[in-house]
Amino acid sequence: MAENATVWEVFIQSKNGLAHKHAGNIHANDKVMALENARELYTRRNEGSCIWVVKSEYIISSETEDSEAFFDPSNDKMYRHPTFYTMPDGAKHI
Amino acid sequence: MQEKHFQAKIDAENKVEPKDWMPDDYRKHLIRQMSQHAHSEVIGMQPEGNWITRAPSLRAKMILIAKVQDEAGHGLYLYSATETLGISREELVKQLHDEKAKYSSIFNYPTLSWADMGAIGWLVDGAAIVNQVSLQRTSYGPYSRAMIKICKEESFHQRQGYEIMAEMAKGTPEQREMAQDALNRFWWPSIMMFGPQDSDSPRSGNAIKWKIKRQTNDELRQSFIDKTVEQAEIIGLKIPDPNLKWNEDKGHYDFGEMDWDEFWNVVNGNGPCNKQRLAHHKKAHDEGEWVRNAAKAYAKKQESEAN
Numbered sequence: 001m002a003e004n005a006t007v008w009e010v011f012i013q014s015k016n017g018l019a020h021k022h023a024g025n026i027h028a029n030d031k032v033m034a035l036e037n038a039r040e041l042y043t044r045r046n047e048g049s050c051i052w053v054v055k056s057e058y059i060i061s062s063e064t065e066d067s068e069a070f071f072d073p074s075n076d077k078m079y080r081h082p083t084f085y086t087m088p089d090g091a092k093h094i
Numbered sequence: 095m096q097e098k099h100f101q102a103k104i105d106a107e108n109k110v111e112p113k114d115w116m117p118d119d120y121r122k123h124l125i126r127q128m129s130q131h132a133h134s135e136v137i138g139m140q141p142e143g144n145w146i147t148r149a150p151s152l153r154a155k156m157i158l159i160a161k162v163q164d165e166a167g168h169g170l171y172l173y174s175a176t177e178t179l180g181i182s183r184e185e186l187v188k189q190l191h192d193e194k195a196k197y198s199s200i201f202n203y204p205t206l207s208w209a210d211m212g213a214i215g216w217l218v219d220g221a222a223i224v225n226q227v228s229l230q231r232t233s234y235g236p237y238s239r240a241m242i243k244i245c246k247e248e249s250f251h252q253r254q255g256y257e258i259m260a261e262m263a264k265g266t267p268e269q270r271e272m273a274q275d276a277l278n279r280f281w282w283p284s285i286m287m288f289g290p291q292d293s294d295s296p297r298s299g300n301a302i303k304w305k306i307k308r309q310t311n312d313e314l315r316q317s318f319i320d321k322t323v324e325q326a327e328i329i330g331l332k333i334p335d336p337n338l339k340w341n342e343d344k345g346h347y348d349f350g351e352m353d354w355d356e357f358w359n360v361v362n363g364n365g366p367c368n369k370q371r372l373a374h375h376k377k378a379h380d381e382g383e384w385v386r387n388a389a390k391a392y393a394k395k396q397e398s399e400a401n
Contacts, residue, residue: 004183004184005386005389005390007177023322024171024239024240024243025172025174025270026170026173027183028394029389029390029393030389030393030396030397031390032387033393035270040167041167041170044160044163044164044167045247060401061111061113063111064111065113065114065115
């Protein structure tokens with residue numbers, strides 16, 4: 001019996017110039033098969049202009065359970081947003 | 095404590111993700127339901143694959159091939175989502191082969207005429223869509239995302255089936271008769287696809303509490319019947335239920351008794367095609383083993399050449 005095939009995560013760029021977006025995963029033994037399987041599974045209706053595949057084992061994820069603590073440093077820095085600032089009346093194009 | 099936190103998250107309509115804590119029974123329920131769903135997509139290719147070589151036109155053949163390929167794709171989305179619960183695809187397939195996991199009983203009925211391709215698309219996919227639209231809001235993130243993807247592709251399936259039925263219903267008397275016959279055979283099994291009545295569905299309680307299921311079997315069934323009656327009228331076919339009647343007070347159709355003895359008989363392996371479907375799946379899996387081995391050997395060779 002063949003052992004489990006490798007799992008690959010699939011990222012699809014829907015149009016030239018846009019970012020690649022995670023679409024799901026597929027099983028494949030090598031990179032060419034991974035690309036071809038991803039094409040068959042995720043782009044049957046012209047969903048893509050480019051596909052990336054990467055072995056799932058190489059994805060490092062933060063823990064959703066710890067997300068509050070993990071993202072805490074950015075919560076109290078409202079001055080990073082443009083709406084934080086008061087603009088003089090009548091100022092335009094800013 | 096963890097369970098309370100979990101339920102609070104569900105109640106707040108937050109999705110559960112693979113690495114989050116979840117009760118064992120939640121995980122078990124999902125593996126059972128999602129794998130059954132995945133197996134149904136895959137086994138569902140057989141009754142339709144049966145007609146690919148005999149499709150009445152090139153157009154019909156291309157459409158049917160595309161539809162069957164979509165079903166394979168839907169099976170893969172669902173296997174992927176189920177694997178996030180910590181079970182491998184090999185185990186899932188083994189459970190199917192060992193008859194520990196089930197698939198939808200509807201696929202244990204034979205497809206006797208071309209009109210059955212119409213009935214399956216219109217009714218079976220139609221019923222599946224009602225269920226899947228509801229499941230887009232399921233609490234488990236990967237399942238919900240798979241459902242959203244599947245629903246986008248599924249409406250073509252129902253429309254191509256309804257088109258076949260509509261064409262045949264206005265065709266020759268023989269074609270019309272085939273269409274009516276297909277509706278007669280697939281109607282009751284289709285409305286039983288939603289599962290036992292709520293009063294007889296022991297697992298529903300937790301599934302609703304955990305928001306795995308968002309609507310009960312009976313609610314989903316009613317919604318499908320309400321949508322479908324008019325569609326049958328438009329193409330001039332008659333739903334084979336003498337008790338089907340609009341109920342003004344309820345704002346829904348009343349319908350006749352379903353034959354649950356037949357349902358359980360088919361679920362328990364005694365339908366017309368249970369043995370054939372499973373034997374075919376095993377055969378295809380076994381005969382594909384050399385392909386899987388060759389792909390693996392090739393990958394290994396390439397890797398050693400690269401080093």
